[in-house]
Amino acid sequence: MTTDQAAPATTVDPFDAQQVRRATGPLADFNRVGVLGAADVHVATRLGRLGPETDTSVLLAVALTVRALRHGSVCLDLATVAQVTAVEGVDRAVVAALPWPEPTAWTAALERSPLVAVGADGAADRPLRRLGGLLYLDRYWRQERCIAEMLDRAAARPQPSVDAPRVAAAVARLFPAEDSDRQRLAAVVAAHRWVSVLAGGPGTGKTTTVAKLLAVLADQPGDPLRVAMAAPTGKAAARLTEAVAGVTSAMDAADQERLGTLKASTLHRLLGWKPGARGRFRHDRSNRLPYDVVVVDEASMVSLTLMARLAEALRDDCRLVLVGDPDQLASVEAGAVLGDLVAREATAPGVQPAGLEELVTRDLGDLTGTEQHAALHDGVVRLSHVHRFSGDILDLAEAVRSGRADDVLDVLARGGEAVEHVDLDGAVADEQLRGVRADTVAAGEDLVRAARSGDAAASLERLDRHRVLCAHREGAYGVRRWSLLMEEWLREAIDGYAREGRWYVGRPLMVTSNDYQLRLFNGDTGVVVQDGSGVRAAFRRDNVDDLLPVSRLSEVQTVHAMSVHRSQGSQFARVTLVLPPADSPLLTRELLYTAITRAKEHVRIVGTAEALAAAVRRPIARASGLRERG
Numbered sequence: 267m268t269t270d271q272a273a274p275a276t277t278v279d280p281f282d283a284q285q286v287r288r289a290t291g292p293l294a295d296f297n298r299v300g301v302l303g304a305a306d307v308h309v310a311t312r313l314g315r316l317g318p319e320t321d322t323s324v325l326l327a328v329a330l331t332v333r334a335l336r337h338g339s340v341c342l343d344l345a346t347v348a349q350v351t352a353v354e355g356v357d358r359a360v361v362a363a364l365p366w367p368e369p370t371a372w373t374a375a376l377e378r379s380p381l382v383a384v385g386a387d388g389a390a391d392r393p394l395r396r397l398g399g400l401l402y403l404d405r406y407w408r409q410e411r412c413i414a415e416m417l418d419r420a421a422a423r424p425q426p427s428v429d430a431p432r433v434a435a436a437v438a439r440l441f442p443a444e445d446s447d448r449q450r451l452a453a454v455v456a457a458h459r460w461v462s463v464l465a466g467g468p469g470t471g472k473t474t475t476v477a478k479l480l481a482v483l484a485d486q487p488g489d490p491l492r493v494a495m496a497a498p499t500g501k502a503a504a505r506l507t508e509a510v511a512g513v514t515s516a517m518d519a520a521d522q523e524r525l526g527t528l529k530a531s532t533l534h535r536l537l538g539w540k541p542g543a544r545g546r547f548r549h550d551r552s553n554r555l556p557y558d559v560v561v562v563d564e565a566s567m568v569s570l571t572l573m574a575r576l577a578e579a580l581r582d583d584c585r586l587v588l589v590g591d592p593d594q595l596a597s598v599e600a601g602a603v604l605g606d607l608v609a610r611e612a613t614a615p616g617v618q619p620a621g622l623e624e625l626v627t628r629d630l631g632d633l634t635g636t637e638q639h640a641a642l643h644d645g646v647v648r649l650s651h652v653h654r655f656s657g658d659i660l661d662l663a664e665a666v667r668s669g670r671a672d673d674v675l676d677v678l679a680r681g682g683e684a685v686e687h688v689d690l691d692g693a694v695a696d697e698q699l700r701g702v703r704a705d706t707v708a709a710g711e712d713l714v715r716a717a718r719s720g721d722a723a724a725s726l727e728r729l730d731r732h733r734v735l736c737a738h739r740e741g742a743y744g745v746r747r748w749s750l751l752m753e754e755w756l757r758e759a760i761d762g763y764a765r766e767g768r769w770y771v772g773r774p775l776m777v778t779s780n781d782y783q784l785r786l787f788n789g790d791t792g793v794v795v796q797d798g799s800g801v802r803a804a805f806r807r808d809n810v811d812d813l814l815p816v817s818r819l820s821e822v823q824t825v826h827a828m829s830v831h832r833s834q835g836s837q838f839a840r841v842t843l844v845l846p847p848a849d850s851p852l853l854t855r856e857l858l859y860t861a862i863t864r865a866k867e868h869v870r871i872v873g874t875a876e877a878l879a880a881a882v883r884r885p886i887a888r889a890s891g892l893r894e895r896g
């Protein structure tokens with residue numbers, strides 16, 4: 267087997283679509299090395315013409331801000347950008363040697379620029395805004411401000427009125443003392459606040475707590491509770507609906523009746539997506555959502571833009587409960603709002619709702635001082651006890667989360683049933699990959715059998731038996747190469763595999779951009795199944811398995827392997843994670859944690875011990891102004 271890793275992009279390639287031949291000065295230097303893509307340079311030159319602005323350091327800052335957004339940061343931190351910028355496949359020394367402007371002179375140039383508004387009260391009509399050492403595209407600063415204002419308004423309003431004895435009775439009924447961990451605390455906190463955060467890793471009981479919290483609220487005196495539950499993807503919404511139904515079915519009849527049947531939808535659907543409305547929704551500042559409580563699950567995956575749309579569509583008397591795992595990778599688009607809100611606790615003074623502490627005294631015992639403050643003053647409760655699985659996957663995830671590289675290697679070296687380390691670099695030999703191959707073939711055979719028999723539900727279930735996850739898209743460690751390799755294994759093992767052309771029966775599909783008409787979302791997965799004499803694509807949409815004509819699918823890919831980013835919100839029985847080398851800028855603690863926690867039964871890590879340790883030691887740095895506010 268050969269490696270096909272891309273060569274470092276340090277020379278001009280006339281056929282590279284990312285190279286902008288007409289660029290000059292620093293823009294050209296940064297583009298040549300691969301720090302700036304073509305789109306970054308084009309936005310900067312276009313804005314330069316509009317300004318007009320000829321100072322090359324300002325244009326460079328504009329292009330770097332656009333690049334930062336592509337990489338998930340909402341703004342550019344001028345003081346650190348030279349140190350933290352890294353490019354896949356390019357030596358760090360090459361990036362460091364670029365003509366980075368000196369920060370003080372750079373800031374002064376931005377201050378003078380007609381493109382840049384300075385401070386929160388600066389001109390309203392400029393495309394960029396500088397706040398302290400942070401440079402924003404103005405639009406994103408406004409979105410961040412929209413969320414911060416929603417939080418500040420919520421903190422300033424009188425707290426929701428709560429009938430304390432009824433809360434106490436409801437939590438006693440719904441959360442029996444022995445096994446409730448911090449769940450009861452989270453429910454009582456959420457009842458007392460307009461905005462709260464329920465954080466926790468997989469299996470810590472977030473969904474269970476959501477259902478019970480809603481039952482506590484539904485039990486309060488007054489009109490029936492109007493509830494909306496939402497998640498960023500259709501798949502996550504379906505899981506939430508299912509899990510909440512499971513929890514409510516075990517409640518008393520009276521609680522069940524008060525709650526009714528709860529159905530989650532995607533956030534886009536909740537806000538009322540309109541065709542052709544260019545990012546505007548039916549529900550906004552002038553047409554608020556008609557709910558008393560809105561629960562958003564998998565909130566770590568929600569982008570800044572979508573969270574801002576939600577923030578402005580909430581009525582002042584609506585509780586917002588954000589649920590998710592702040593240790594996971596954040597949204598694919600810019601913004602890490604959940605992580606920011608959890609980190610904000612340290613800086614914001616916070617307000618403690620009256621009557622809260624009396625109700626939760628006994629639940630505060632095992633919390634640290636910081637955790638107590640977060641719960642009482644900031645409405646952030648992190649569930650810590652894992653109920654669903656235990657053992658090596660959990661130990662591994664916990665060691666990664668807390669940055670203990672030696673423990674990560676120890677858990678893998680123990681070699682239990684559920685974890686496996688294939689200590690390999692990219693130039694892998696077939697022999698050492700026999701476990702991955704066996705998993706691929708076993709899952710593929712099952713999937714093809716179900717798909718050929720036309721059984722959509724079984725096909726969709728089998729789709730999640732085993733998944734290869736990669737940090738990179740391209741190169742020896744990338745999604746594309748691994749998908750090809752796995753397809754080759756399947757062709758060798760399964761009679762007639764993939765011989766029918768593009769829409770072969772058993773082809774695993776992944777949607778690569780939102781299709782609101784079809785109600786399919788970026789990252790949703792499905793499978794091509796036999797349907798009479800033809801084929802259709804099975805997808806689970808809004809909790810129902812549907813068969814769609816393949817001719818209606820435009821943006822789909824084959825999904826044997828996928829990026830760790832795309833795997834967020836999904837779980838698989840078995841996961842194989844392919845790590846890039848230790849110096850890859852994409853190798854981070856959040857990436858490793860997200861990949862490991864996708865696995866329900868078994869996780870296999872293919873990569874060197876050095877790469878593993880490097881990942882554990884490198885938390886992601888995303889620039890945002892949200893965590894400093896408050």
Ligand SMILES: Nc1ncnc2c1ncn2[C@@H]1O[C@H](COP(=O)(O)OP(=O)(O)OP(=O)(O)O)[C@@H](O)[C@H]1O
Nearest residue numbers: 445446467468469470471472473474475509653654
């Ligand atoms: N207090 C508890 N005592 C015992 N079992 C619990 C408790 N809370 C939750 N569980 C069980 O643990 C499992 C995971 O719970 P739940 O689905 O609510 O977690 P989650 O954090 O939402 O997980 P995920 O993020 O993976 O969806 C479920 O089987 C649930 O019944």
